[in-house]
Amino acid sequence: MDTLLAPTGAALCDTPQEPDDLGQRMAGLIAPLATGEGFISTALPDVQVVAMQCSQPRTPLIYDPSLIVIAQGRKIGYLEDRVIHYGAGNYLIQALPLPFECETLVSPDQPLLGVSIGIDRLVLDELVRTMQARRMTPPARSPVPMAAVPMSASMGNAVLRLLECLHDPLCCEALGPGRVREVLFEALRGPQSDALWQLLQDAGKYSRIADALAYLHRHYAEPVSVERLADEVNMSASHFHHHFKRTTQLAPMQYLKRLRLLKARVLLGQRIHNVNLTAAAVGYQSPSQFSRDYKRYFGNSPANERPG
Structure with missing residues (x-):
C-alpha cells in the first residue's frame, strides 16, 4: 500500500499547535x-x-x-x-x-x-x-x-x-x-x-479521482464496478484502480463498502429503516453480509445501533 506522505517543503501540521x-x-x-x-x-x-x-x-x-x-x-x-x-x-x-x-x-x-x-x-x-x-x-x-x-x-x-x-x-x-x-x-x-x-486540473489524475468519488457518493446504492467508474472519468480500469488506491489509500470497492456502511449508520441512527431495509437502501443484496460487514467495521451489530 502506498503511504500518504507530506510533500517536501510543505508546512503540514500533523502535530498539535498551542491554542492562542x-x-x-x-x-x-x-x-x-x-x-x-x-x-x-x-x-x-x-x-x-x-x-x-x-x-x-x-x-x-x-x-x-x-x-x-x-x-x-x-x-x-x-x-x-x-x-x-x-x-x-x-x-x-x-x-x-x-x-x-x-x-x-x-x-x-x-x-x-x-x-x-x-x-x-x-x-x-x-x-x-x-x-x-x-x-x-x-x-x-x-x-x-x-x-x-x-x-x-x-x-x-x-x-x-x-x-x-x-x-x-x-x-x-x-x-x-x-x-x-x-x-x-x-x-x-x-x-x-x-x-x-x-482538484481543478481537468486532465490530471487527482481531479479525475475526485470526479469518481463524487460519482460514488451519488450512486453508492446502485451496482458499481471498477470498469464503470473508470469509464466515467475516461481512464483505463488498471490505471484507475492504481491511482484511486494511491490517492485514497483504498481500492475502489473497499471505498464503496466503507461508504455504504457509513451511510447505513446514519440511517440506523435516524431510525429511518430496520436493518434489512437499511441494507437494501445502501446497496447490499444480502442483509446477513451487511450485518457481518457492519460489525467488522464498527465493532457493533447494526441491530444494536438503532436507538430506543
Whole structure:
C-alpha cells in the first residue's frame, strides 16, 4: 500500500499547535450558534458550526470536502498510518471525501467548538482563474488530500470575519458568500493549496479521482464496478484502480463498502429503516453480509445501533 506522505517543503501540521487568543475569539463567536451537538447548520448553506460537549472515542466517519477550524478542544484523525491532530492554531483541509477515524478530546468545562466550510469546486475555479490571470502558478508538489496546516494571521482574520457575519442576517445575505470565498482564497494561498489547485486540473489524475468519488457518493446504492467508474472519468480500469488506491489509500470497492456502511449508520441512527431495509437502501443484496460487514467495521451489530 502506498503511504500518504507530506510533500517536501510543505508546512503540514500533523502535530498539535498551542491554542492562542485567536482561538478564544473564534470560540466566543461560535458558542452562541452552537444550539445542538455535532454539525449545526447556519444561515450560510456551506457553513456549519461544530459543537460537542463530551469527548468521543475513535470512530469511523467521513467528511464532505471541507475546511474545518477547531477553536476550542481538539480532534485527532487517523488516516491509515497517519495521525492528524487539529485544534486551535491550525485548520484541517479535506479536499476529498476520505473515510477515516476520528477522536474528539474536550475538557469538562470547555466543549469542542469549531466551524466547517464546504469546499465548492466552482468557487475554487473562479478564484484560481483570477489568480492565474495575475500569473500566480499552482504548486508543483504532489497533493495530500487531507492534512492539518498552521493558521496564518490572514486566514485567522478571514475566519473571524466569516463568524462575525453569521451573527448578522443582513451581513449573511449581502456578504456571506464573499466571506466564504475569502476563506477559500486564503486556503489557495496556504500550505495545503496543492490539494485544492489539483482538484481543478481537468486532465490530471487527482481531479479525475475526485470526479469518481463524487460519482460514488451519488450512486453508492446502485451496482458499481471498477470498469464503470473508470469509464466515467475516461481512464483505463488498471490505471484507475492504481491511482484511486494511491490517492485514497483504498481500492475502489473497499471505498464503496466503507461508504455504504457509513451511510447505513446514519440511517440506523435516524431510525429511518430496520436493518434489512437499511441494507437494501445502501446497496447490499444480502442483509446477513451487511450485518457481518457492519460489525467488522464498527465493532457493533447494526441491530444494536438503532436507538430506543
